[in-house]
Amino acid sequence: MGILENTERLALIRTRRSLVPPPDDRDDPMWEESWRFLFHQYTPAMQQYVRRILTTATGGSVSLEEASDVVQEYLTCCLEKGWLSRDAAVIRCFRAYLQTQLRRHVYDYLEHKHRKKRRPPGLESAEVLESIPGDAPDPAEAEFDSSIVRIVVDRCLEKIRGRNETYARILDDLLATDGVGSVDLAERMKRTPREIAYLKHRARRRFGILFVDELAASVRDREALDDLIRALRPYLP
Helix, strand or coil: CCCCCCHHHHHHCCCCCCCCCCHHHCCCCHHHHHHHHHHHHHHHHHHHHHHHHHHHHHCCCCCHHHHHHHHHHHHHHHHHCCHHHHHHHHCCEHHHHHHHHHHHHHHHHHHHHHHHCCCCCCCCHHHHHHHCCCCCCCHHHHHHHHHHHHHHHHHHHHHHHHHCHHHHHHHHHHHHCCCCCCCCHHHHCCCCHHHHHHHHHHHHHHHHHHHHHHHHCCECCHHHHHHHHHHHHHHCC
């Protein structure tokens, strides 16, 4: 058992409204700000995802700096060309949307890069695109999903740490022991075993509520949230 008591019950937790603005709010001054927040939230995972795709496609080492430049270029295009306004009505899961859009952007980036180099031998654009996994299990997407979970976990722990240090200590211990918990935790925290058991339950529940709230920020409806939780379940702590 990990830090979450029962991941099957996550979808039952009541969540707040998605942070993704609905299409009819495009004239709202907070429209762009909301999207900027979401991109900021996902940027670290986006950089790792792009780096993995580039590494697979080129067969060589790709720096995080190059991947970051590609992500920044994508974000700039999104805001300048109105991609988000165009697609907002059909976006159900922001994470899935980003994976698709980033993959396409990397394709364009590689083709442009290869055209500038006048198609060096052994690195034709078609070959590059074919080298990136399609329907088969994609390590880059798996890494992206794992990164998203790590980002959400860290954000939840940070919030809990600022509100309840006792819960934070218990959750840190659960993470460090793969959800088992240290045998001497009660002694170290100067609590009885019964108190620790109760506090673990409360801490896990608080973490679960925050975790789903954070995931709900990237989807538009309940069905999409359920789909997202199912997709991320292999990476849940």
